[in-house]
Amino acid sequence: MGQIEWAMWANEQALASGLILITGGIVATAGRFTQWYFGAYSIVAGVFVCLLEYPRGKRKKGSTMERCGQKYMTAVVKLFGPLTRNYYIRAVLHLLLSVPAGFLLATILGTACLAIASGIYLLAAVRGEQWTPIEPKPQERPQVGGTIKQPPSNPPPRPPAEARKKPSEEEAAAEGPSAGPQDNPIPVTDDVV
């Protein structure tokens, strides 16, 4: 259990809660239930939570699977600096967001789930975790022709590459494929039987 990054789980839970808030809000607003304006709030809060939680943070150890298309939201979330990096703030934010939705039956599930996510974020914050954005890795451009190796210049049997290595390979390359500078370990005769 020591290796768990609670923030990752909190992130999944919060994303799910966001979706549930949106669904509950849509039902309450569409059905014009009593006090349906809480439903409208719930849709807005749900969308906000989903957008905030969509970009997954970087794991401390190991590689992190990005969510599809999250790099756009990562840029936005990164902008807020410490507000989004710190999990204490996220915990409190989620708790506050969940409270108004608790007044309506249709959205009360969202409240409960978001409150649970808030609790897990609090745990993550206590353990010193932080949200770090997943930076895109710089693409290494393959050198043109860098992977293309010269074909072997000598027929088999060929000694290993170290023995074949010449002080200046450019010279050998400039000269083109030559039959020249090679010491055969055994004399090669061209016998025709």
Add this chain to the structure above:
Amino acid sequence: MGNWVVNHWFSVLFLAVWLGLNVFLFVDAFLKYEKADKYYYTRKILGSTLACARASALCLNFNSMLILLPVCRNLLSFVRGTCSFCSRTLRKQLDHNLTFHKLVAYMICLHTAIHIIAHLFNFDYYSRSRQATDGSLASILSSLSHDEKKGDSWLNPIQSPNMTVEYVTFTSIAGLTGVIMTIALILMVASATEFIRRSYFEVFWYTHHVFIFYILGLGIHGIGGIVRGQTEKSMNESHPCKCAESFEMWDDRDSHCRRPEFEGHPPEVVMHPSKVVELQMNKRGFSMEVGQYIFVNCPSISLLEWHPFTLTSAPEEDFFSIHIRAAGDWTENLIRAFEQQYLTIPRIEVDGPFGTASEDVFQYEVAVLVGAGIGVTPFASILKSIWYKFQCADHNLKTKKIYFYWICRETGAFSWFNDLLTSLEQEMEELGKVGFLNYRLFLTGWDSNIDKATDILTGLKQKTSFGRPMWDNEFSKIATSHPKSVVGVFLCGPQALAKSLRKCCHRYSSLDPRKVQFYFNKENF
């Protein structure tokens, strides 16, 4: 393409069967709740969301039943082993158990969403029609149990216009278990994503064990019986086809249609002379033995008082009853509440039944029952049960003879018991079992009402004596008539009587265990 078919035909077949069953169950339940006459009035309030919720509930039950099977490792290993003579295709199917588990889980999530959304609408409709004052059919149906004497035949679970849906959700078993189950489901699903499973397996594993709460909640979710249809009896009397349109006239005396009654068992109240009320009730899961008692509470009279009453009905009857006589402020208030015709029957809470000594009556060949005053009530239950046993020709009855002594000051308060005895006497005669029940009535208050005696006791006159019984005589008579039997003596009465009866039992039990033995059993209250 051909290769794919050869490799996957069984999976496709299996999934097709599973999906087909889901669709069939959904459609079947949907049509049942959408078309059946039994739910006609329920639909008047709720519309199609009733059928949606019930159909998804059936699918939820089906899928919840299935979901644990693919993850029972021992079971799968067992099947795999026994299937060694089965085809390879079947065994290969077992390799995909986790995939099936996930598929069923997704189906559960889908149906949970449908179920919750449908019930949200249902609650809103119930709430609106409870608050409506426009005299529409929906509003009349919603206020059904509140104008009538019958307190439990409601259709709308929202009992008063001030009750919010949140209150009903969290105070009903269905609502509370529903919320708990859904939270458990969401926790399980959110921690079971591929990312979490691969990176932090323990989070997934430990969180997934909240399935226990899900299964437990599912078991008790429907216990409250909130979704109600019209009872059969009420359908026979006033079928919705002919009565629904004339709902404004349900209250008229001369209309053919009466108010519909919904499942739920309203208590029947029978008034007896001398301020005695008989309350006949029904409760799901209630079963009793002869002579047991229950505690009764009436929150509208007193929140904390629970009073014991002996059950006066027989176990063979399909209701249970108690007789309440006005003997204090609680009982007087209760009887007054029942007497008032225009108020509803107050809600009654029942605890029990609890056993007493009188349960053992039928274990003895000969039983001597002595009831003094109000102590006659357990014997009402016993005598009624005997009558039912004879009706069903229960030849296994160990008891061959019953002596019943009823001692009271005056029978006014027990005229209901009078009637019971006389009718029992008649039945015994008809069945030819005249000698089975031998009863005598002793009036100890004979000084004051010796003239009125003949009026009160028509029918029982021959067996009435005045004054207290002479127990020595009685016991010696019984001992001589049944020299080899085991006799059970049951008393429900005052302490002084208990002392003298116990002495007689000891005196007349013979030392020889093969000869007559008297066993004394006393019921206290």
